[in-house]
Amino acid sequence: MRRMEPRIGLENHTDRPPRGGHQVSWSTDRIAGALESALGRAAVRVVLDSAAGGDSPAPVAWTEPFSEEEVAEVLRLAHAHRWTVQPRGAGTQLATGNLPQPVQVVLSLARLHRLVSYSPADLVVTVQAGMPLATLAAELARSGQMLPLDPPVNPAATVGGLAATSTAGPRRLLYGSWRDQTIALRVVCPGGSIVRTGAKVVKNVAGYDMTKLFLGSFGTLGVLTEITFKLRPLPPHRATCVLHGPAGAVAALRQRLAASPLIPSRLEALTPAADGTGGAWTLAVDCDEPQAAASRQTERLLQWASDFGLQALVHQGLAADAWWQAWQQRLLAAPLRARLAFPPAAGVAVGEWLRQDAALRGWDIHLSLGVGHGCGWLTLPAPGQTGAAEPASAAATAADSGEAGPAWLAGRTAELAEALRDWRETLRAQGGSLVLEAAPRALRRTIDSFGPVGSSWRLQQQIKQQFDPYAILNPGRFVGGM
Amino acid sequence: MSGTAQVLDARLLQALLQTLGPRRVLHQPAHLHAYACDGYVAQQGLPRAVVFPETTEEVAAVVSLLNQYDVPFLPRGAGTGLSGGATPLHGEVVISLARMNKLLAVDLENLRAVVQPGLVNLWLTKRVAHAGCYYAPDPSSQSVCTLGGNLAENAGGSHCLKYGVTTNHVLAAKVVLPNGEVVDLGATYGDAVGYDLLGLLVGSEGTLGIATEITVRLLKKPEAVQTALALFDRVADASDTVSAILRAGIVPAAIEMMDQLAMQAVDKSHYHVGYPPDAEAVLLIEVDGLAGGVEEQMRRVVELCRQHAARSVQVAQCEEERALWWSSRKMAFGATGRISPDYIVQDGVIPRTRLTEVLQYIADLSRNSGLRIANVFHAGDGNLHPLICYDARIPGQAELAAAVGSQILRACVDAGGSITGEHGVGVEKRAEMTYQFCDADLAAQEAVRLVFNPRNLCNPGKLFPTPGRCSEVRQSAWLAAQFAAVSAGFPEQTRILAPDRQGRQDGVY
Incomplete structure (x- = not known):
């Protein structure tokens, strides 16, 4: 059998580790010094960072490269000297994934935030990884186009960070996820080699589809520097149909909708009801079809709502945007958020079961379930938290790092972990999953954020070994502690 | 040396016959001709044998056996591929999935279907049409091509402008890895936990494993x-x-x-x-x-x-x-066969806004080369299909047509596009891979192959460029010499396997 040589990591490997071995001897100051002499003072500083893996703020060498070449230089040095590195966009997704081991270097993509190229007539855009998704959305909207990804995230969140964590939103129903919209990448791998994947055209099968490998890899294989998306026209008309009522009626309407030719672009079932206006569930339905068709869809929904005895409200234009904005705020404000996958037709039933089981265990969970495509969220609001609040920031998440967890968890960490594990098993048995997107550190110490990998574990490990043989990138953060 | 190979092959044949029975193993040269190539006919070679497993377990058993004997193999669906992905050039054992053609499960409520790889693309749509559903990717060969082949090639079609290609519709797969291990990739709902290995498998042209159960998304009409x-x-x-x-x-x-x-x-x-x-x-x-x-x-x-x-x-x-x-x-x-004795189909992709200029370039190439070029293509995707007409009976025309094809692909890459939008690299476009990708890009792809297919027994010599072309020719000459002993008494089989001076193996065809 041929020996497996790590192919990627050893590219450009010219630096030798310092005498006396590579593991010890590199203090943060020395690392910063080495980076500084390579990149120049403006790109490096030593800071106390609370999100770089430690339980308390610890000094890290913080680098903010000005170019992809500098990113490559950082990873070349880090690979050669075995420094551990956390790639970072805006830091909005740091509560996602397993608790990382402490790292020595934070590699910020904040300065790589340019629009590289945009051709509206091709419906293709290329941006640097550090551009906030909201900035990109605004840019595209000026040309009447959109990247149809609407993850519930802080507006500062960067396209690179979101692609790396592959966080999708309700529009996944009609447009798919990051893996469906991303057509090309530039990635810097440990050792400093720059890898291009895909092509800046909407169809391409040349070689392996390497783009897919890096999306959702949590920065454990390489650092994304540039991303190319295919785009869609902005829907000409925005309306959100919001229906309230009991579980049975919502499930019945969902079934009628599924059997009809209607084309919802978002179909989100919420419990408890979002607006607190009556009934246990809310069903929010969007349509991105041309105006005439969208109006007809709304008419039919209103008719069915009255058939099933649901209260109905239609939000148009900016009001529709505001409704989804409030929806996002509620999700982000919760100190515990888990991403669920489940059979969409059983969504409401699964939700009812989860709510009841949680209630029996003494937890008041909230759910937002994409009952058209089978992805959604379970949140646990802190007691006393109602409606919109400030998003739980990385700093707030870090502040609850005590052994017992934050006050609201009241020492019930183990109990909650057990409940999450049981729910995860129930969903897995139906072909779904439960992945923690945000949780207090105490809880993340107790439960794996992702759950079992399954039969592909050997392949997963070997992929990591090939691309990052010294495990310098985001150690511990990904599945199975990779 | 060749005596050893003969004994080895005889023992392998016995083991295959024992595993699948005599009706599901083809090994007589006369029976193997149909498997000498796929829809790309410029290069051909006879397989060592063709086997027809019917279950995941049988595929795994065959693959394990071939590993034991160190014999290369490749999966094959309907053989409609247009880049030579299913063409045996190294005396492979062809694993035909044609008998694994069942629709295993349909869940209309959740819009999911589980199929075996040999199920024909259009049959899936026909089987769910009564419920107003269909399977979206629709390559032109959809009435005969299989879903397993579609997965291997990441097949496109006419409607991918709005609905995407195969990779956007395949959700999970049970896969026999090149070492015979069976793994589950992807997820029926939501995202699979871990790296997106299913995303790598789709479009890997049979070099990373053999999907034996495929979960796909259905759409409403x-x-x-x-x-x-x-x-x-x-x-x-x-x-x-x-x-x-x-x-x-x-x-x-x-x-x-x-x-x-x-x-x-x-x-x-x-x-x-x-x-x-x-x-x-x-x-x-x-x-x-x-x-x-x-x-x-x-x-x-x-x-x-x-x-x-x-x-x-x-x-x-x-x-x-x-x-x-x-x-x-x-x-x-x-x-196109009605207007030209032979033609090459190319498959380059360009940004849609550059259609006019690239089509003009192709027209100029046609005029300068004297070869007629018909264009039939997915304009909305910028996916060109120039059909380069030639007559193989005229000396030099086949080579000229190939050279023109290569120039078109290079023009596509120069315009910011790709050498293939849906047909795959196969053996046909290996050389152009180095035009689209640099060494670091290819090293990353090679790293993936090393994880899945470290012994390179699973569809060797496909998709990757062949810098060591000379050594490959030598190797296949060696293989042919070995195989000559086994097929003593079948001179044509021997001749086909022996590459000519250019390294081509198109022999008698």
Whole structure:
């Protein structure tokens, strides 16, 4: 059998580790010094960072490269000297994934935030990884186009960070996820080699589809520097149909909708009801079809709502945007958020079961379930938290790092972990999953954020070994502690 | 040496026969000819044997056996691939998935189906049509090609402009890895935990493993569909219309284009539309969605065609008319056989806005080389299919056609595109891989292959460029010498396996 040589990591490997071995001897100051002499003072500083893996703020060498070449230089040095590195966009997704081991270097993509190229007539855009998704959305909207990804995230969140964590939103129903919209990448791998994947055209099968490998890899294989998306026209008309009522009626309407030719672009079932206006569930339905068709869809929904005895409200234009904005705020404000996958037709039933089981265990969970495509969220609001609040920031998440967890968890960490594990098993048995997107550190110490990998574990490990043989990138953060 | 190989092959054959029984193992040269190539016929080679497993366990058992004997192998669906991905060039054992053609499960409520790899693409749609559902990716060969082959090639089709390609519709798969291990990749709902290995498998051209159970997404049929046929005096006007439609915020389900030569070819076939001989291009434009919205969009499409100097625009008035137009498009490759004894199909992709300029370049190439080139393609995706017509009986024409094809692919890459949009690299476009990708890009892909297929027994010599071409020729000459002993008494089999001086193995075909 041929020996497996790590192919990627050893590219450009010219630096030798310092005498006396590579593991010890590199203090943060020395690392910063080495980076500084390579990149120049403006790109490096030593800071106390609370999100770089430690339980308390610890000094890290913080680098903010000005170019992809500098990113490559950082990873070349880090690979050669075995420094551990956390790639970072805006830091909005740091509560996602397993608790990382402490790292020595934070590699910020904040300065790589340019629009590289945009051709509206091709419906293709290329941006640097550090551009906030909201900035990109605004840019595209000026040309009447959109990247149809609407993850519930802080507006500062960067396209690179979101692609790396592959966080999708309700529009996944009609447009798919990051893996469906991303057509090309530039990635810097440990050792400093720059890898291009895909092509800046909407169809391409040349070689392996390497783009897919890096999306959702949590920065454990390489650092994304540039991303190319295919785009869609902005829907000409925005309306959100919001229906309230009991579980049975919502499930019945969902079934009628599924059997009809209607084309919802978002179909989100919420419990408890979002607006607190009556009934246990809310069903929010969007349509991105041309105006005439969208109006007809709304008419039919209103008719069915009255058939099933649901209260109905239609939000148009900016009001529709505001409704989804409030929806996002509620999700982000919760100190515990888990991403669920489940059979969409059983969504409401699964939700009812989860709510009841949680209630029996003494937890008041909230759910937002994409009952058209089978992805959604379970949140646990802190007691006393109602409606919109400030998003739980990385700093707030870090502040609850005590052994017992934050006050609201009241020492019930183990109990909650057990409940999450049981729910995860129930969903897995139906072909779904439960992945923690945000949780207090105490809880993340107790439960794996992702759950079992399954039969592909050997392949997963070997992929990591090939691309990052010294495990310098985001150690511990990904599945199975990779 | 060859004596050892003979004993080894005889023992392997016995083991295969024992595993699958005599009716599911082909090993007589006369039976192997049908498996010497796929839809790409320029290079051929006889397989060592062809086997027909019926279960995941049998595939795994065969693969384990072949590992034990250190014999290369490759999976094969219907053999409709157009880049030589299923062509045995190293005496492979062909693992045909043709008998694994069952629809294992359908969940209409959740819009999922689980299929075996040998199920024909169109049959899946037929089996769920009663419920108003269909499987979206629709390669032109959909009435014969298999879903396993579609997965291996990441097949496209005419409607991927709006609905995406195979990778957007395959959700999970049970896979026999090249070492015989069985793993589950992907997830029926949501995202699989861990790296997206299913995303790597789809489009890996049979080099990373063999999918034996595939979970796909089904779609509901749209409420309304309208199809327009627009004729243009000038190719440039047709190209501009494509950009104008997309720029206007309309995403049609499909925008297909055929040029003059292609129109002439299909009009000579069974699917006669009656295209005017002096029109330079035809666009087939389909919009679908909710009733009401479709009419609104089609009105705008017709308007845009007229604004761009369309000679005529017709909207199909009945299903028969629409079906005829589509058949005329989908059968265009085959119809090219009526105007030329031989042709090469290319598959480059370019940004849609550069259609006019690249089509002009192709026209110039045609004029300069003296070879006719018909264009039939997915204009909405920028996915070109130049059909380079030649006559293999004229010395040098085949080589000239190949050279012209290669130049077109390079022009596509230069325009910011790709060497292949849906047909795959296979053996055909290995050389052009180095034009599109640099060493670091290819090293990353090689790293993936090393994880899945470290011994390189699973479809060797495909997809990757072959820098060591000389050594490969030597190796296959060695293989042929070994195999000659086994096939003593079958001189033609020996001849086909022996590469000629150029390293080609097209021998007697």
